[in-house]
Amino acid sequence: MKMRLELFLLIAAVSCAAGKPLSKAAGRNKLLLISFDGFRWDYDQDVDTPNLDQLVTDGVKAKYVTPPMLTMTSPSHFTTITGRWVEDHEVVHNMMYNAKTNQKVPHKQTLSRSEWWDNGVLPLWITAQNQGLKTASFYYPGGGANYSGQAVNRALVETFDHVDDNETEWRQNIDMVMSWFSEEDFHLVTLYYGEPDNVGHAKGPDTPDRKKIIQQIDRIIGYLREAINRHKLTDSLNVILTSDHGMTTVKKRPQVDEIILNKYLNLLKLASFEILDYGGFGILTPRPGKEQEVFDALSNAPNLTVYKKNELPESFRLAKSERLPPIVVVADLGFNLNSRFIVYVNKGDHGYHNGEMDMKTIFRAFGPDFKKNFLSEPFDSIHVYPLMCKLLQIEPAPHNGSLTVTENLLLHSGGSQRARLSVALLLSVLSFMFTAL
Numbered sequence: 302m303k304m305r306l307e308l309f310l311l312i313a314a315v316s317c318a319a320g321k322p323l324s325k326a327a328g329r330n331k332l333l334l335i336s337f338d339g340f341r342w343d344y345d346q347d348v349d350t351p352n353l354d355q356l357v358t359d360g361v362k363a364k365y366v367t368p369p370m371l372t373m374t375s376p377s378h379f380t381t382i383t384g385r386w387v388e389d390h391e392v393v394h395n396m397m398y399n400a401k402t403n404q405k406v407p408h409k410q411t412l413s414r415s416e417w418w419d420n421g422v423l424p425l426w427i428t429a430q431n432q433g434l435k436t437a438s439f440y441y442p443g444g445g446a447n448y449s450g451q452a453v454n455r456a457l458v459e460t461f462d463h464v465d466d467n468e469t470e471w472r473q474n475i476d477m478v479m480s481w482f483s484e485e486d487f488h489l490v491t492l493y494y495g496e497p498d499n500v501g502h503a504k505g506p507d508t509p510d511r512k513k514i515i516q517q518i519d520r521i522i523g524y525l526r527e528a529i530n531r532h533k534l535t536d537s538l539n540v541i542l543t544s545d546h547g548m549t550t551v552k553k554r555p556q557v558d559e560i561i562l563n564k565y566l567n568l569l570k571l572a573s574f575e576i577l578d579y580g581g582f583g584i585l586t587p588r589p590g591k592e593q594e595v596f597d598a599l600s601n602a603p604n605l606t607v608y609k610k611n612e613l614p615e616s617f618r619l620a621k622s623e624r625l626p627p628i629v630v631v632a633d634l635g636f637n638l639n640s641r642f643i644v645y646v647n648k649g650d651h652g653y654h655n656g657e658m659d660m661k662t663i664f665r666a667f668g669p670d671f672k673k674n675f676l677s678e679p680f681d682s683i684h685v686y687p688l689m690c691k692l693l694q695i696e697p698a699p700h701n702g703s704l705t706v707t708e709n710l711l712l713h714s715g716g717s718q719r720a721r722l723s724v725a726l727l728l729s730v731l732s733f734m735f736t737a738l
């Protein structure tokens with residue numbers, strides 16, 4: 302009897318000691334997630350980027366990151382911040398739409414429309430707040446919405462006419478975020494920049510303009526590191542730098558015959574809803590009874606692949622979506638899905654198959670919890686979410702990522718190592734008890 306009590310007390314003591322570090326709120330480091338929209342994985346390889354290069358030495362670099370299928374800004378950013386596939390979080394386009402009413406809302410106007418973002422999947426901000434953390438979103442897509450009635454503690458939303466490439470403003474935004482961390486004790490901030498996406502669309506990814514904006518981004522990385530030092534956050538702030546998709550050069554006449562879908566099917570007669578003329582990803586709702594006709598007509602069109610929603614490849618993780626209309630069209634790399642006329646002006650675009658190298662994006666990270674000078678194999682962006690939860694020491698919401706993929710970026714695989722240690726300790730105590738018996 303006495304022995305049993307001792308055993309119980311010992312086990313209790315060991316479990317307490319093991320449990321303690323896992324709930325160490327005091328030792329929790331802060332996290333800054335920065336997204337530079339449309340930063341293709343190899344954009345730093347043909348430009349002089351001393352600050353980005355320094356990050357490789359001082360932290361972690363992944364060779365590249367694969368975004369979810371639907372390589373578009375809102376869907377991909379929301380996968381990063383929720384760890385859920387697009388079919389689950391249902392942010393299935395940059396535009397908000399209703400295929401029944403034919404309502405279409407442009408991207409910037411969706412940013413504070415909760416009904417587009419709030420589909421029962423909780424983003425990291427809300428999950429962290431529910432566990433006592435303070436979070437903020439600086440222009441990050443989805444940060445301006447409410448989720449089950451809850452708002453992000455502090456959210457700045459881009460205005461409709463926001464200028465993307467103002468370097469003075471970029472530095473001010475860094476200063477503001479640093480003061481949120483150092484003076485207001487925010488734990489998590491997501492910071493978004495609209496470049497190099499804007500230049501990639503307007504000028505094309507393989508132009509001097511794109512190289513110039515990458516050098517501007519490189520300068521802001523240098524500024525960020527200075528600001529982190531100035532705010533004495535070097536030992537307590539982890540930073541993840543990533544993006545939502547890459548960019549490819551749009552193929553135009555006379556190099557190719559540009560796609561004009563109305564040549565293959567009478568859109569007015571056969572479709573009741575469409576979003577086309579939007580790069581490489583198109584959606585259609587056939588009129589009643591016309592699904593097969595639409596599918597067959599598009600199957601004969603060159604330089605694209607047409608799918609019935611319920612026959613989308615499983616690897617796309619899109620088929621379960623209720624919002625996607627019955628027909629999905631994915632153009633071959635570089636082709637735009639023009640509907641009736643060529644009104645499309647972009648010189649670069651995305652939205653293509655996420656297996657294309659041009660759609661891959663970047664991942665860099667540094668801070669007290671990251672390894673140094675570590676080059677990681679490529680991984681899917683879905684696995685960034687459990688990594689962020691681990692860094693913030695919070696319990697993740699249900700998600701589709703896997704910490705085992707990204708945990709090796711960390712210096713101490715933290716919890717699991719501690720858990721292994723305490724199990725070992727417990728076992729040795731038990732064996733001591735029993736030999737003593």
Ligand SMILES: *[C@@H]1O[C@H](CO)[C@@H](O)[C@H](O)[C@H]1NC(C)=O
Nearest residue numbers: 413414415445446447450452
């Ligand atoms: C979020 O909820 C608050 C409080 O109910 C409300 O004032 C605000 O307008 C909502 N914001 C959005 C984007 O729906």
Ligand SMILES: *[C@@H]1O[C@H](CO)[C@@H](O)[C@H](O)[C@H]1NC(C)=O
Nearest residue numbers: 464466467468469470471473
């Ligand atoms: C750039 O940002 C600074 C600081 O916000 C502002 O004063 C300036 O007017 C901006 N320049 C342009 C061209 O928008």
Ligand SMILES: *[C@@H]1O[C@H](CO)[C@@H](O)[C@H](O)[C@H]1NC(C)=O
Nearest residue numbers: 552557558602603604605633
């Ligand atoms: C586009 O399709 C045409 C017709 O099938 C084909 O000849 C051409 O090679 C394709 N273009 C590209 C760039 O794949």
Ligand SMILES: *[C@@H]1O[C@H](CO)[C@@H](O)[C@H](O)[C@H]1NC(C)=O
Nearest residue numbers: 385386389618699700701702
């Ligand atoms: C993604 O995660 C959700 C929540 O756990 C789950 O319901 C869904 O089945 C998962 N999707 C896949 C493809 O595993």
Ligand SMILES: [Zn+2]
Nearest residue numbers: 338339374545
């Ligand atoms: Zn984007």
